Amino acid sequence: MGVFAWRNLLTRPLRTVLALIGLSVPILGVMGLFSVSNGLRDLVGETLSQIEGVMIIRENVPSPVFSTLPASLADDLRRLPGVRAVAPEVWGIAPNIEGRGMLVRGLLSKKGMGSVFDQPLISGQDIAAHMNLNSAVFPRALKEKGEGRFLTLEDIGKPNIVISRKLARDFADPQGNPRKLGDSLRIADKNYTIVGLYETGSLLLDVVIVMDIETARSVLNFAKDSISSIYVEAKNPGGYDALSATIEKANPGVDARSMNEVKANFGSLMGQVDKLLMMTVSLALIVGIVGIINTMLMSTTERFVEFGVLRTNGWSEANILTLVTLESAFLGLLAGIVGCVLALIGTTIANQFISGGVHLGINPSLLGMGISLSVIMGTLGGLYPAWRAARLVPMEAIRIGSH
Amino acid sequence: MIEVVNVWKSYRSGIRWVEALRGINCRIERGRFAFIVGPSGSGKSTLLYLLGALDQPSNGEILVNGQNLVTMSEAMQNLYRREQVGFIFQSFNLISNLSALENVLVPFLPRGITADQRARAGELLKQVGLEDRLDHHPYQLSGGEQQRVAIARALIKQPLLVLADEPTGELDSKTGDEIYKILRSMQHTYQTTLVIVTHDRRFITPDDLVLEIQDGQVALESGAIADGSSWPNGSKAEGSAGSNGEDSPGRGVSLKAGE
Numbered sequence: 001m002g003v004f005a006w007r008n009l010l011t012r013p014l015r016t017v018l019a020l021i022g023l024s025v026p027i028l029g030v031m032g033l034f035s036v037s038n039g040l041r042d043l044v045g046e047t048l049s050q051i052e053g054v055m056i057i058r059e060n061v062p063s064p065v066f067s068t069l070p071a072s073l074a075d076d077l078r079r080l081p082g083v084r085a086v087a088p089e090v091w092g093i094a095p096n097i098e099g100r101g102m103l104v105r106g107l108l109s110k111k112g113m114g115s116v117f118d119q120p121l122i123s124g125q126d127i128a129a130h131m132n133l134n135s136a137v138f139p140r141a142l143k144e145k146g147e148g149r150f151l152t153l154e155d156i157g158k159p160n161i162v163i164s165r166k167l168a169r170d171f172a173d174p175q176g177n178p179r180k181l182g183d184s185l186r187i188a189d190k191n192y193t194i195v196g197l198y199e200t201g202s203l204l205l206d207v208v209i210v211m212d213i214e215t216a217r218s219v220l221n222f223a224k225d226s227i228s229s230i231y232v233e234a235k236n237p238g239g240y241d242a243l244s245a246t247i248e249k250a251n252p253g254v255d256a257r258s259m260n261e262v263k264a265n266f267g268s269l270m271g272q273v274d275k276l277l278m279m280t281v282s283l284a285l286i287v288g289i290v291g292i293i294n295t296m297l298m299s300t301t302e303r304f305v306e307f308g309v310l311r312t313n314g315w316s317e318a319n320i321l322t323l324v325t326l327e328s329a330f331l332g333l334l335a336g337i338v339g340c341v342l343a344l345i346g347t348t349i350a351n352q353f354i355s356g357g358v359h360l361g362i363n364p365s366l367l368g369m370g371i372s373l374s375v376i377m378g379t380l381g382g383l384y385p386a387w388r389a390a391r392l393v394p395m396e397a398i399r400i401g402s403h
Numbered sequence: 404m405i406e407v408v409n410v411w412k413s414y415r416s417g418i419r420w421v422e423a424l425r426g427i428n429c430r431i432e433r434g435r436f437a438f439i440v441g442p443s444g445s446g447k448s449t450l451l452y453l454l455g456a457l458d459q460p461s462n463g464e465i466l467v468n469g470q471n472l473v474t475m476s477e478a479m480q481n482l483y484r485r486e487q488v489g490f491i492f493q494s495f496n497l498i499s500n501l502s503a504l505e506n507v508l509v510p511f512l513p514r515g516i517t518a519d520q521r522a523r524a525g526e527l528l529k530q531v532g533l534e535d536r537l538d539h540h541p542y543q544l545s546g547g548e549q550q551r552v553a554i555a556r557a558l559i560k561q562p563l564l565v566l567a568d569e570p571t572g573e574l575d576s577k578t579g580d581e582i583y584k585i586l587r588s589m590q591h592t593y594q595t596t597l598v599i600v601t602h603d604r605r606f607i608t609p610d611d612l613v614l615e616i617q618d619g620q621v622a623l624e625s626g627a628i629a630d631g632s633s634w635p636n637g638s639k640a641e642g643s644a645g646s647n648g649e650d651s652p653g654r655g656v657s658l659k660a661g662e
Contacts, residue, residue, distance in 0.1 A: 001512055001513055004501070004512055007500045007501070008500060010500070011499065011500040305494075305496060306496075306498060308457075308496075309490075309492070309496045309498070309509075310498075310509065311457070311484070312455060312457060312484055312488075312490040313484065313485065313490070313509050313510040313556070314481055314482070314484040314485020314486065314510050314560075315481070315485075315510075315512075315513060316477075316478070316481040316513075317477070319513040322513075393457070393458055394452075394457040394458070395449075395452040395457040395458040396458075398457075398492070398496075
């Protein structure tokens with residue numbers, strides 16, 4: 001019967017193609033939205049995977065950029081049991097770079113959604129303390145994929161900086177060439193010498209200009225006895241969640257975020273985003289189901305005689321119901337495959353134009369979900385027309401169809 | 404044997420009720436070649452469809468080989484249609500996207516087709532002269548060929564009863580002759596009871612049973628006629644206009660109207 005149902009679809013190619021378009025577009029929408037969601041998950045996951053320690057910031061702020069803590073907190077943390085290393089940092093959004101302020105940078109950006117994330121940040125690091133870290137992100141990224149050197153004790157108080165290759169490209173020299181080692185970059189009203197270029201591959205990290213903490217305080221007008229955040233490493237790599245709890249208990253008003261906690265929070269946030277996406281997408285799916293019902297109703301109404309003939313040959317109501325439902329399920333399957341193929345092509349093309357590490361992702365489970373959803377839609381959409389066709393009295397079906 | 408006992412059938416047409424059959428009675432012996440004739444709207448096709456359990460009478464009983472079609476469950480009716488009754492329609496009603504062979508096998512499609520059934524379908528198509536058309540689709544066949552496929556489809560289940568509604572209605576007279584030859588040959592071979600609704604009396608022979616329906620009742624019933632003198636294709640008609648192919652009351656040997 002499956003072969004017969006399949007042939008019935010192919011018998012009416014134009015209608016089948018139109019129904020396919022109607023159903024595959026919502027599936028394409030679903031795949032597109034979830035590929036964005038997956039892309040963001042991958043981006044954040046990739047970023048977090050490069051960070052092992054605990055980030056200490058002020059309570060109720062979203063990121064170190066908006067946090068202020070007393071510099072003395074670092075000494076308090078060093079005294080806590082289980083702490084291996086403590087590295088204070090100053091963070092802020094970069095002021096004018098090469099004469100371009102934040103607003104101008106945003107307006108001039110041609111990178112679409114990438115511009116939301118790629119505002120350059122300044123990270124002022126306590127160089128001595130950071131040299132004691134085992135899991136510092138930027139030195140490792142420079143060593144693995146970058147060039148030049150990372151900041152050392154001789155850079156303390158000097159206008160030396162380490163930037164990403166992305167920033168080197170974004171703020172190219174007047175000839176349009178990416179900045180090189182030894183070139184200078186004008187931040188605010190002062191020139192800074194590039195001593196190292198790193199590359200993490202993460203959109204969220206490749207926007208950071210790393211410099212000495214005192215230099216950063218000067219650029220960002222940060223108070224001398226203040227810091228933004230503290231990066232803490234534990235003696236026991238598996239003990240970060242416990243260490244976070246200990247730090248928060250000992251220091252009310254601070255938020256100690258282990259990367260596990262950040263991942264969980266982000267996962268929860270993306271879960272909410274997915275729910276919103278599903279609500280939006282379900283509207284499109286309803287339209288798709290209505291389209292299938294319409295197509296199958298037209299198809300079954302035209303075939304009353306055929307159903308009557310099948311009933312006269314001993315086909316039961318259940319056989320007719322199965323036949324029509326199979327046809328619409330096949331339609332759903334085809335639409336799912338078409339929608340998924342279009343989504344794969346679309347995301348491949350879109351990824352060529354999206355910069356900064358966001359990679360629209362369609363994984364096998366998303367493909368499976370898209371096809372399953374489409375088959376379910378097809379099946380649901382076919383049930384009413386199938387029931388209507390099956391309920392026809394054979395004699396009436398032949399009579400109605402003959403006239 | 405088929406027994407129709409005081410069968411009534413009414414149905415709604417728009418805002419009014421139509422009494423298609425009004426207390427009809429008749430009996431068709433097993434293995435007969437029977438015709439149901441009568442003017443348009445007299446209830447011929449309605450009676451035929453009731454014999455095939457395609458619809459339920461409003462009142463009365465229909466017994467086929469002792470089985471009461473009126474009290475049969477839906478599942479039993481499906482089984483009855485699948486195994487015991489074959490249908491032949493005026494418009495052939497083949498499934499357009501199936502080949503001739505597959506059309507013959509339609510009754511078995513839901514349960515899967517066995518090699519034996521496939522071989523039998525091929526043999527039947529050979530018997531009706533379509534051995535070189537097995538893989539042809541309906542649009543590749545002439546009207547006569549399509550009707551021969553329909554005959555094979557009706558016979559594949561080796562039915563007790565074949566019901567035909569105007570089987571030559573859309574065919575020219577030569578093709579019609581061929582179809583009746585096949586039907587009679589098949590009936591002779593398989594000893595199947597054939598009940599045919601027709602307007603065309605040219606194909607009725609003296610040995611056939613003829614039920615003349617008028618206004619939802621059997622107006623005339625004729626059985627075997629010894630000398631065949633009153634039949635078309637015989638020498639002359641006795642008080643009938645049958646030779647010109649038109650329906651007309653007044654022929655036959657016994658009257659059981661309104662029993």
